[in-house]
Amino acid sequence: MNPAQHAAPHLRVRDIHKRFGHFTALGGVSLDTDKGELVCLLGPSGCGKTTLLRCIAGLEQQDSGSLHIGQRDISLLPPQARGYGILFQSYALFPNLTVEQNIAYGLAGSGREQVRNRVAEMLELVGLAGSEKKFPSQLSGGQQQRVALARALAPAPSLLLLDEPMSALDARVREHLCTELRQLQKRLGITTLMVTHNQDEAMLMADRIAVMNQGRVEQYGTPQEIYRQPATPFVAEFVGQGNWLPFESRERGLAQVGALSLRLSEQAGPAQRGRLFCRPEAVAINPADAQDNRFRAQVREITFLGNRCRMSFELEQLPGHALLAELDPESMPRLGSPDIWVALPPRSLQVFA
Template identity: 90%
Template sequence: MTPADQHSASHMQVRDIHKRFGHFTALDGVSLDVAEGELVCLLGPSGCGKTTLLRCIAGLERQDSGTLHIGARDISHLPPQARDYGILFQSYALFPNLSVEQNIAYGLAGSGREQVRARVAEMLELVGLTGSEKKFPGQLSGGQQQRVALARALAPAPSLLLLDEPMSALDARVREHLCTELRQLQKRLGITTLMVTHNQDEAMLMADRIAVMNQGRVEQYGTPQAIYREPATPFVAEFVGQGNWLPFASRRDGHAQVGDLALRLPEQANGAASGRLFCRPEAIAINPSEQQDNRFRAQVREITFLGNRCRMSFELEQLPGHPLLAELDPALLPRLGTPDIWVALPSRSLQVFA
């Protein structure tokens, strides 16, 4: 089932959630639908409200207004233990004096001893830690502790999994590996998941859909591809990935005037008479054909080697003092030859923001 198909099977509904702390508005009318089996990332900078929203859904904070539903159940005012979710924190929150099996079994109180033992074994196999039952958290690496915390969250078979910056305490290589493993596990279990992160790479790697949050609001909610390729607001364009901005003062005949340059706009561009043009670095063509639109002479200022790609800083001859970025294949470097090159900002890659 694709995310598009899932939207008709909404598992969680967040409606018009408001939350204030004194004079500070943490959440300002947030609404979301999360489909059954979907992984949604709440992405944004510190203080944007993403963790507050997760805590409201978990019942760890009480919203000032708005409603929360899981399936047909209104959980808006239920205590945390009645909301049927598992939660994984940034700090793991394992009990250091309990063994791995005791930590995982903690949420299975009330079940029979054999049932608990079987479920713990199943969870350890699921997260790849079979044989670690008797170890204590202090004997495990950070990645292994995170796996134990995940097993504990999944042990009661919740209908919803909440992840609060679950990878931020891990180094980059372990984090990327665990992100991939967690995503595969989530897909296999089909468990509806809501994850908070400030790391756009994590969001892009894992999410079916991303809610980009800013100042207590959702600025855009869509697939990773839509968020990156068609940012709805300047904030989303700046926060997700790299980009170039060109202010324009006027437009006519399908062109925007940027300094001494007239840039052809895409046919579907909005009707703003002035504003800013946005273009991703990888969309800029280096030494394009003469037929390419928006083709200009440029001066290379700096080239940074990044392994599988290079990032080039340059200025258009007719727009000095306004550095732009392009990304290119390292194989193109020998063919650049001189700092004087041609570049093109294809009209199809330009977005207009009023």
């Protein structure tokens, strides 16, 4: 657990509403971000995550609700008075200014020597020492994003806002820069709120994730909680892969799915009808004879994904209903024929009403 979680939150968002005409972009969003924490706003396009970030930044005015950084109420303050740094996906560097001049842009009012020292410090921090006199066009995409980050950090803000900062980069550069940014954020201890639609990015970087859908936060928790105990069907479907099995009735710890009776754990949830959810990696392949929820199955397709394989299969007693399992490539030779046994461990089955 983050030690800061015992202290007062650094950023407090309370019941934020925002409408654009008849469209509700934010329908009462509340969340706390602790000092030094990196929180990701994760969700599909149009879910409200960028609108929330823009309200916090003062680039949009919320219709109602309050925003605090520490003890300061920033709800109605202009952007320049809120004390944050912001990094956009487009970098937003001035093409006619040098790297040094871009970073110094937010230091207006400081002495010349102070600015020069701060720029040098920021370039050292982001690994671009010696690039002061270059222009943005002379830098790669990853280097331009580092300059934009240095500019956001130069005024020593108490809050860093990141709006899809890696989306314009290719996959290899993105992963490398994500790791670098996370290490830098930890070292500086700066509270950070990051918008992304990329779940891998959120899982890699975040202390906590707020999964958003249709202007609301569906779940707010650690990456492990979001993945292992999704609070709603939307979170279960949006984050990672999953199997769904509709059940019609339930009694004495068993759920009836077509011709199958599936044993559930005591923590599975109280619903008497609904859907069972199971992650592909929880499916056991060729398990021991005595294992619960063990059924014959037929392999339909196997997809090689590098460090793992994804297998599509159907249960003999539930034909036409494709399910997924994930296994390591070394397990493939042990599958033998397309006819196999699988088990859906009770502890891995989550119930949604």
